[in-house]
Amino acid sequence: MKLPKKKKSERQLLEKELDKLWSKCVLTRDKYKCQYCRQEGNNPHHIFSRSNKNTRWDLENGITLCVSHHTFNSNFSAHLAPRNWWIWLEEKRGKKWVDQLEQRANISAKGLDLQAIKIYLTQILNKLI
Ligand SMILES: [Zn+2]
Secondary structure, eight states: OOOOOOOOOHHHHHHHHHHHHHHHHHHHHTTTBOTTTOSBOOEEEESSOTTOHHHHTOGGGEEEEOHIIIIIOSSSBTTTBHHHHHHHHHHHHOHHHHHHHHHHHTSOOTTOOHHHHHHHHHHHHHHHO
């Protein structure tokens, strides 16, 4: 017997919508260029994991990468060679910036207003395009 698919809650659907909006904002802001190699890039990467909801839709927590520097390059990529990736990021943005973002990522996201985030990201996107 096939189990019925669990219906997504309204909140989950809204989160999915925000993920899409966030991705579009990051890519548009970065002009679809990998911020490492400046080649074409269409991978919006979360600097601190998506599981940190407090920064999941924070545009500072997003950076555009090409697929190689996002996932596959064994010398430099956010997922496969994270050590070099973090060194580069700290050089690019400064340690203080990274530390502050990390602090924000670790704050509890209880009571996060998803509707307000949606309005905010939509406004940003409209300004960017
Ligand atoms: Zn790249």
